[in-house]
Amino acid sequence: MATTPDPDALPPTSSDSVDLDDKRPESVPPFADDDKPPRDFRFWLVFLGISIATLITAIELSAVSVALPTIVKALDGSSFIWVGSAYTLASTAVIPLVGGLAQIFGRRPVILGSLLVMILGSALSGAATSMNFLIAGRAVQGIGGGGISATTTIIISDMVPLHERGAFNGLIGIAWSVASGIGPIIGGALAQNGQWRWLFYLNIPIAGVAAVLMALFLRVPTPPGTMMQKLAKMDWIGNGLVIAATTSCVIALTWSGTQYAWSAVPVVVPLVLGLVGLAAFLVYEAIVPKTPLVPFVLMSTATGISGYVQTFIMPIVMMGLIYYFPVYFQACKGASPIGSGVDELPFALIMAPFGIIAGASVNKTGRYRLQIWVAWVILLLGTGLQITLEYDTPRGHALGFLVLCGIGLGILATTTYFPVLAPLPVSQNGPALAFFIFLRNFAQVWGITIGGTVLQNQLEKRLPPAFRAQLPSGTAIAYATIPLVRGLAEPLQTEVRIAFAQSLRIVWAVLVGIGGIGLAASLAMRALPLRKAVDKNWALERSGEELERSGGEQERTVGAKA
Structure with missing residues (x-):
C-alpha cells in the first residue's frame, strides 16, 4: 500500500507556482504526513552554529572599514580601496x-570548508606585512565569507519550513x-x-566554535555518487561565466570615480563586458546544463521575479545609508569616526526586533505581502525625510x-525571500x-558605488572653488575633506558643511528613487501559501529510536487510511 504524499511538500495550487517532480531517494527514511523533523538539542546547536558564523560575516562588513586608515598607515600603503573590494569580489563571485557544491556534495562539507577557508584568510590577513599580502588574505576571507553566507541560509531552509522561517530569520537578524x-x-x-591585527585574528576562535558545532551536530544525508560522478555534475562553464562576469563588474565599479572617471575606458569596458557576461550566463543556464546553477x-513566475528584484534593490538602499550617513555626521556635525559609528548604532539595533516582529507575523498569518509593502513605505518615508536635513538640523531629527x-530595512531583511521561495517546490531551495x-x-557593491558617484559629482559642484582646487580628484574628495572641516576658519567651515548637506540631499533623493523601484516591484507579488514541510532529502538525521517510533506511527497511519 502506498502512503499519501505530504501535501505541504508539494507546490501550492496557484497559477503563479511551479510544479516540478520532487522525487526522493530511497535511502531517505519516510516521514508520516504530519511528522516534522526533530527539534531537539542538535537542531538548536546547529542553529547556534549558524548564528555564530553569521557574526563573522557581519563584523567583516562593518568593522574593517573603520580601521582601514590605520592599517594602511601601518603597512605603508597608499590606497585601501582593494582591501574592501577584494573581500566583496571574492564573496560575491x-x-x-557554493550553491552548486552544496547541492551536489552536501551541506556539511561545504559549510565546514567555508569556515576553514575563513580561518585561513583571517590568519593571513592578520599576519600581513604588506598591502598586497593583506589584499590576498582578504580575498581568501571573501571566499570563506561567501560560502558561509550562502550555505547557512540554505541550511536554515533545510531545517525550518517556509511558513515558520520568518521568526528564525529574525533571530539570525539579531x-x-x-x-x-x-x-x-x-x-x-x-x-x-594599535591592535588592528586582532580584528582578523578574532575571527579564528569564532569560526572555530562554529565549525565544531557543525562537525558534531549537522548530520544530514550526503548525496550518493563517487567523487568523479559528482564533479561531472558541476556546471563548470556556468561557474566560469558568472565568476568572470562578476569580477569584471566589481573591478569597474571599484575603479569608477576613484582611479578613473565613469566615462573612462578602464571603467566602461569591464562594466559592459561584465553585464553582457551576466546576461549570457542566465541564457546559458536556461538552455544548456543538466544541473544548472x-x-x-x-524566475518563471511574476512573484519570484518580484522577490529577486526586491532582493537586489534593498541592499542598494541599505549600503547607501550605511556608508554615507556617517559622512553627514562627520562633515556636518563634526563627529569622529567612532562617534559616527555610535550615532548609527540605533539604526543597526532597531533592525533586529522589527525583523522578528515581521517574521512572527508571517508565521501567525501565513501572509507576507502586507509586511513587505509597509516596510517599503516606511523605508521610503525615512529616506525621503533625510532630504530635508540641513547642516544645522538638530541631531535628533537625523537619528x-x-x-x-x-x-x-529590518522588516525587508526577513521577508523579501518569501516571494522568492513561495512559488517553488522545496527541492529548489538550494x-x-x-x-x-x-x-x-x-x-551592495552597486549601493556603495552609486552613492559615492553622486556625492563626488555634487561636491565638485558645491564646494567653494578655492577650497576644491586644493583637493585630489575622485571620490576620495569626501574623505579628504572631512578631516579638514574642523580646522577651517569661518565662514569657509560653514560653506563646506552646507556643501556636504546639499550634496547628500541628492544622494538621499537617488536612494528614494531606487527604493521606489523596489516598492513598484513588490506590487507584482501574489499571495501564495507558505509550505509547512522541509525537503526530507536534507533533514537532520534521526536516531534509530526516533526512526523506529516514526516508522511505527506511519504504518498505523497508512493502515488506518487503507
Whole structure:
C-alpha cells in the first residue's frame, strides 16, 4: 500500500507556482504526513552554529572599514580601496559555485570548508606585512565569507519550513544587527590602540566554535555518487561565466570615480563586458546544463521575479545609508569616526526586533505581502525625510529619520525571500537561495558605488572653488575633506558643511528613487501559501529510536487510511 504524499511538500495550487517532480531517494527514511523533523538539542546547536558564523560575516562588513586608515598607515600603503573590494569580489563571485557544491556534495562539507577557508584568510590577513599580502588574505576571507553566507541560509531552509522561517530569520537578524552595530566600535577601538591585527585574528576562535558545532551536530544525508560522478555534475562553464562576469563588474565599479572617471575606458569596458557576461550566463543556464546553477524555473513566475528584484534593490538602499550617513555626521556635525559609528548604532539595533516582529507575523498569518509593502513605505518615508536635513538640523531629527529607515530595512531583511521561495517546490531551495544571496551581495557593491558617484559629482559642484582646487580628484574628495572641516576658519567651515548637506540631499533623493523601484516591484507579488514541510532529502538525521517510533506511527497511519 502506498502512503499519501505530504501535501505541504508539494507546490501550492496557484497559477503563479511551479510544479516540478520532487522525487526522493530511497535511502531517505519516510516521514508520516504530519511528522516534522526533530527539534531537539542538535537542531538548536546547529542553529547556534549558524548564528555564530553569521557574526563573522557581519563584523567583516562593518568593522574593517573603520580601521582601514590605520592599517594602511601601518603597512605603508597608499590606497585601501582593494582591501574592501577584494573581500566583496571574492564573496560575491563564489556564491553560485557554493550553491552548486552544496547541492551536489552536501551541506556539511561545504559549510565546514567555508569556515576553514575563513580561518585561513583571517590568519593571513592578520599576519600581513604588506598591502598586497593583506589584499590576498582578504580575498581568501571573501571566499570563506561567501560560502558561509550562502550555505547557512540554505541550511536554515533545510531545517525550518517556509511558513515558520520568518521568526528564525529574525533571530539570525539579531546576531547580524548586534555584530553590525558593535563592529565599527570594535574596529575603531582596536585601530586606535594599535591592535588592528586582532580584528582578523578574532575571527579564528569564532569560526572555530562554529565549525565544531557543525562537525558534531549537522548530520544530514550526503548525496550518493563517487567523487568523479559528482564533479561531472558541476556546471563548470556556468561557474566560469558568472565568476568572470562578476569580477569584471566589481573591478569597474571599484575603479569608477576613484582611479578613473565613469566615462573612462578602464571603467566602461569591464562594466559592459561584465553585464553582457551576466546576461549570457542566465541564457546559458536556461538552455544548456543538466544541473544548472540558476535553474530557469527560479524566475518563471511574476512573484519570484518580484522577490529577486526586491532582493537586489534593498541592499542598494541599505549600503547607501550605511556608508554615507556617517559622512553627514562627520562633515556636518563634526563627529569622529567612532562617534559616527555610535550615532548609527540605533539604526543597526532597531533592525533586529522589527525583523522578528515581521517574521512572527508571517508565521501567525501565513501572509507576507502586507509586511513587505509597509516596510517599503516606511523605508521610503525615512529616506525621503533625510532630504530635508540641513547642516544645522538638530541631531535628533537625523537619528529619528535613520531609525525609520532601520525599521523598514529590518522588516525587508526577513521577508523579501518569501516571494522568492513561495512559488517553488522545496527541492529548489538550494539554488534559489544561492541566487538570492548572490544578488544581495552584488547589490551592495552597486549601493556603495552609486552613492559615492553622486556625492563626488555634487561636491565638485558645491564646494567653494578655492577650497576644491586644493583637493585630489575622485571620490576620495569626501574623505579628504572631512578631516579638514574642523580646522577651517569661518565662514569657509560653514560653506563646506552646507556643501556636504546639499550634496547628500541628492544622494538621499537617488536612494528614494531606487527604493521606489523596489516598492513598484513588490506590487507584482501574489499571495501564495507558505509550505509547512522541509525537503526530507536534507533533514537532520534521526536516531534509530526516533526512526523506529516514526516508522511505527506511519504504518498505523497508512493502515488506518487503507
